[in-house]
Amino acid sequence: MKTQVAIIGAGPAGLMLGHLLRQADIDCVILERQSRAHVEGRIRAGVLERTTMDILDKLGINRRMHAEGLLHSGFCLADGGRLIHIDIAELTGKQVMIYGQTEVTRDLLDAAPDRGLEVLWEVEDVELHEITTETPYVTFVKGGESARLEAHFIAGCDGFHGPSRRSVPQRAGREFERVYPFGWLGMLAEVPPCRHELVYANHARGFALASMRSHSRSRYYIQVPIDERVEDWPDERVWDELSLRLGAEVAGNITRGPALEKSIAPLRSYVFEPMRHGSLFLAGDAAHIVPPTGAKGLNLAASDIVYLSDAMIGFFKRKDALGIETYSARALARVWKSERFSWSLTCLTHRFPDDSPFDRRMQVAELDYIASSPAAQLAIAENYVGLPL
Template sequence: MEVLNTKVAIIGSGPAGLLLGQLLYKAGIEHVIIEQRSAEYVSARIRAGILEQVSVDLLKQAGVDQHLKEIGLPHQGIKILTGGEKHRIDLSGLTNGKQVTVYGQTEVTKDLMQARNEAGLTTFYESNDVKIHDFYEKPYVTFTQNGKQYRIDCEFIAGCDGYHGVCRASVPQNQIKTFEKVYPFGWLGILADVPPVSDELIYVQSERGFALCSMRSNTRSRYYLQVPLTDQVAEWSDERFWEELKHRLDPESRKKLVTGASIEKSIAPLRSFVTEPMRFGKLFLAGDAAHIVPPTGAKGLNLAASDIAYLSNALTEFYLNNSEQGINEYSEKCLKRVWKAERFSWWMTHLLHRFETESDFDIKIKKAELAYILGSEAGKTTLAENYVGLAY
């Protein structure tokens, strides 16, 4: 067994782990990343595509925003379609100039991987049987790569390995509490090389269910439909998808919609999930390892980024300033922001989707709430402030 030493062992090379690694590198803090999957698999995963202003600022701080500046699409507003009418939420006008940027998680991952490769930093891809040990006292990580056994002795472990990862699963059950809500529907999403139907995202509330018109670029679109969890991807041909989307859109959008062959199609279940706390001795959970949000509020990747902002600052303070304050406050700070994002994502999901258990009264109340939000400056401001991202 080969034994290595480092300051921080990062488990998982998704955007959270890669971003933490990049920020630690910029601060001169030794670390390694250990990833179960191959680099090719990690870089090809299709996920979120909306970055909050604070996430863009963090990527700039990490020195990986050049490509984002070149091809990212800044958006100053979103549209909500309800009752056959589109209503624009002026994000920038309601939040003193803040905005969101359309830039796919795949691109963020590639940018971070490229920066890591150029810096010659250590990443163990295709690591098997990853285990974390003794994280309350003297942490270390063991794994096998290409038939060779490794042990990484470290001072801290960052669990950035997602919902199904080993880090959260390694915490004793009596030390952790989880909160979860599973929604009774999923999002059927397709990616297609067709121009977007709108220059801004359209969130659709319709009698037939929720829909979302999004994009990844000016020539690549991402569309979603609310579907029952019992549906299978194979049941949805491209033709059926486009026809159903048209039914949920307004006449103007139907006329503008350009259809084409899908290059990716999948159904994602929706859930809300939070782990408390997010620190266990010298183990920190971040991103999907600690929390999941429905995609309705575009918060998943952005919450991971805010966790990493807190964690990178805490570790930098520890190593450069000999202060444990950030480490001790990590979980509390993260969870304050996490629960606000969970609330917003739950609220958006509840407001825009159809639930089979809803009574006629429930439907009327929800329509009245949405009408109030869209007709009130205060209501629109509340939505806009949450959408562009709350301050760290």
């Protein structure tokens, strides 16, 4: 098989890149090791920046997003019973959209056949070859048969555990990582949200987040020790803990119900540099991970794809290699700013096991400053809605 761009991974990053390339009449093939049902069933982020919405608008794959998504104009920070409202619409003139990553993925997949975007599912033993040359290729096994896909470029959109980043020689890259000493226990429930905006709560027992997927479906999170087990958290225990951590004003509006899904995810900050090695380009979780605080994971992947699709379209359509040469530097400049915001919001809203009384006083002082300073609120708001590309 031959194509212009081989895309590894059929998550949102790979699918968005594939659609943008096909819109420009550039050939590409997506390889995915999981089944379509598995990919569509993954529960992930739910807050879309303007950048991510713009991609779906540009592709014309936006009908469900605008019909079912919820535009949000702000969010709240909670601490010690008080709510600090960050009015992002008033401060920045922009809004974010509540629309689950699961739905984004489904929309992109549903549109793929009519737009000539080919996805090969359940491929095994994916290996990248000759990535420092102009003739790289990918080998894999599909249905028990070995296959080879030749391309001009390879886009590694295969997540943190995929083969793309591991194909870069150790001497050619550098890793930066911070692993947090706790995780998030997430629970999805078919109950109306307790508030029309997200609430990020700092409590003595740990962080909590009240979020949503729709007017009738809620998503909640609580901070738990890294070695905690989901089996130790029956639904009622989660609801009790949420009610305590979110504070009386928010908890009074919580509607309880059975969990549709519960899981525990570890938190880490991670960046791999550079995001290009020869003919291989990394995007999304293959190159960087952010804590879910601040909802940057999917949106940061989307900004990578804006840079990468522009670069590849310029190369194939205009013989312009500038975007290819500058992709890694442009993407990393935004990656590190998003890493900083996610890290700072995580530190502000969570209780760390080794926190001293001084550390707690610093949290309180920072929250007091945010509550009283329009300038501090503006800085948070402009990062939350997404920095300019």
